[in-house]
Amino acid sequence: MSAIRSSTHWGSVFLFLGPALGAIGVFFFIPVIAAFFMSFTDFDIYSLGNWDFARFVGFANYQKLMENPVFWQALKNTFYFVLVGGPLSIAVSLMAAMMLNSPLTKLRSMFRVVYFLPVVTTLVAVAVIWRYIYHPKFGLLNYGLSFLDISPVDWLGDPFWAMPSLIIMAVWKNFGYNMIIFIAGLQNIPKDLYESAMLEGANPWQQFRYITLPMLAPTTVFITLMTIIGYFQFFAEPYVMTQGGPLNETLSIVLYMYQEGFRWWNMGFSAAIAFVLFIIIFIATAIQLRLQKEGSH
Amino acid sequence: MKKTLHHIGLSIVALICLIPFLWMLSASFMTAGETGQFPPRFWPEQFTIEHYRTLFDRLNLSRYFLNSVLISGAATLISLLVNSMAGYAFAKLRFKGKEGLFKVLMAALVIPGQVTMLPVFLMLKEMGLINTYWAILIPGMASIFGIFLIRQYALSIPDSLIEAARMDGATDFQVYWKVILPLCKPILITLAIFTFMGTWNDFLWPLIVLNDQEMYTLPIALANLMGEHVQDTELMMAGSVMTVLPIIILFIVLQKYYIQGIMMGGVKE
Numbered sequence: 001m002s003a004i005r006s007s008t009h010w011g012s013v014f015l016f017l018g019p020a021l022g023a024i025g026v027f028f029f030i031p032v033i034a035a036f037f038m039s040f041t042d043f044d045i046y047s048l049g050n051w052d053f054a055r056f057v058g059f060a061n062y063q064k065l066m067e068n069p070v071f072w073q074a075l076k077n078t079f080y081f082v083l084v085g086g087p088l089s090i091a092v093s094l095m096a097a098m099m100l101n102s103p104l105t106k107l108r109s110m111f112r113v114v115y116f117l118p119v120v121t122t123l124v125a126v127a128v129i130w131r132y133i134y135h136p137k138f139g140l141l142n143y144g145l146s147f148l149d150i151s152p153v154d155w156l157g158d159p160f161w162a163m164p165s166l167i168i169m170a171v172w173k174n175f176g177y178n179m180i181i182f183i184a185g186l187q188n189i190p191k192d193l194y195e196s197a198m199l200e201g202a203n204p205w206q207q208f209r210y211i212t213l214p215m216l217a218p219t220t221v222f223i224t225l226m227t228i229i230g231y232f233q234f235f236a237e238p239y240v241m242t243q244g245g246p247l248n249e250t251l252s253i254v255l256y257m258y259q260e261g262f263r264w265w266n267m268g269f270s271a272a273i274a275f276v277l278f279i280i281i282f283i284a285t286a287i288q289l290r291l292q293k294e295g296s297h
Numbered sequence: 298m299k300k301t302l303h304h305i306g307l308s309i310v311a312l313i314c315l316i317p318f319l320w321m322l323s324a325s326f327m328t329a330g331e332t333g334q335f336p337p338r339f340w341p342e343q344f345t346i347e348h349y350r351t352l353f354d355r356l357n358l359s360r361y362f363l364n365s366v367l368i369s370g371a372a373t374l375i376s377l378l379v380n381s382m383a384g385y386a387f388a389k390l391r392f393k394g395k396e397g398l399f400k401v402l403m404a405a406l407v408i409p410g411q412v413t414m415l416p417v418f419l420m421l422k423e424m425g426l427i428n429t430y431w432a433i434l435i436p437g438m439a440s441i442f443g444i445f446l447i448r449q450y451a452l453s454i455p456d457s458l459i460e461a462a463r464m465d466g467a468t469d470f471q472v473y474w475k476v477i478l479p480l481c482k483p484i485l486i487t488l489a490i491f492t493f494m495g496t497w498n499d500f501l502w503p504l505i506v507l508n509d510q511e512m513y514t515l516p517i518a519l520a521n522l523m524g525e526h527v528q529d530t531e532l533m534m535a536g537s538v539m540t541v542l543p544i545i546i547l548f549i550v551l552q553k554y555y556i557q558g559i560m561m562g563g564v565k566e
Contacts, residue, residue: 008390012469016390020383020439024402027436031416032408038415048422096310104303113552114311117318120548120555122498124516125537128523129317132324132332132530140320143337172313177559184560233409236500240520254411262505267415274412285407 039272045265061272073248074256082231085167092175097182116176127240130169156242159249166237166250178223185219221292232281253277325535332530348535361518368430369496375438376492384447385477402441432506443488449561450484487558490551497544515540
């Protein structure tokens, strides 16, 4: 037996894994458990100075949450964002990936870089630009629509339009990321599948429906999962664009959690919000994986 | 004909991606108040760099810029070292419980990071690290995604290379330092870009742990500016340009590695 086949000395294992696992343990796993316990206390601004002021309150925070209309509003908004923004952004990513991947495409890498630019840029800067695009008086969007005889809309100030406006901005900013993963998936589909389909007279829609979609299924499952997890954590867009307004129409769960925890220092209550979010994401992930298993049988 | 239509489609999407940036750049050179006109102007009537001057002379932008560069640079170096060591261990060392440990890490990806923010904040506060750069660097030093990236890449390194080094009497650390790291260079660059850009763009955490204006990173300074100078659109645009330009240049230079990383993350084991 050569040296590598035998097990490694524990000293080495400790040296290589210690720093990473130590950091992840202390700054991830322990805090998750701590947050769980905190959600059963009334930890607030007084407890911040002296932890002894925090008392165990059982499920009171969760109960308060269930009775709180603002929480339900935030929950509704977050689901709106996930269920409308998620599929929309995946669809746009897939379309862009198919356009780029087409054999007709010239200057492919240039287009790819341009489509990807919004992904890498700082959200706060993007928000500065988009707040202006959405400006009710001087914005580019209303100016463009004026040619179609559409009267100006106060995109971010109107309770009905605020969320769609944030969704469009989020799709614009994010679609490039999933597009890259879709391109990798598309390149793994054997070309001869399309060739034989064309010989049998399949039109482009049929090729998409019966070759591309099924062959991309594993990629799509992965992307859907990651997108749902990411979109449930909707925070920065409403934070910089609307502060959750107008009338809490863009208040998301994470923004609500942030406001309760770090603005009002109701940390016990805020931890309860975080855990409800965790449970929702957990259930959504489980449903996804279940659907995927059933689909593959 | 079909080809032309196809490229018109591609170009329209490209324009939708680009116009906000081009307009930001153009507006940052307009004189104060020029963006407050209808119809909107696409080109400055009178080209001026006064807003960039204001940013640097009066609003301390060079300080924020330096803060961002230093924090992102330090975070990148730490992350490279810590994650590459762990990734190597998961790929090549042999020890009991390795697979189980790795699975636990992967499963933890489902937990939203926001859950940990409150306790981490309290912990850092107890350690007296709030309002220091350590509050950003220490909690971020290891990342599960980073470990995953390195591990996937290191798995493809043939064991025979490692065995050969062992024959020559190399220790585990020497194998890591002299064999693994040089071979992992492409994925290390990928991880470096991810970490650098992630730290540069990060907003929520620095907002929570940094209180002094002197310590702000660019996105926080920009958000702060947005509150104080909400009327000065042209100034805000110049601030945005200064925030995104470095990151865009970095991306264009290193895009090959960045895109490779996303593809690796997206491919299942």
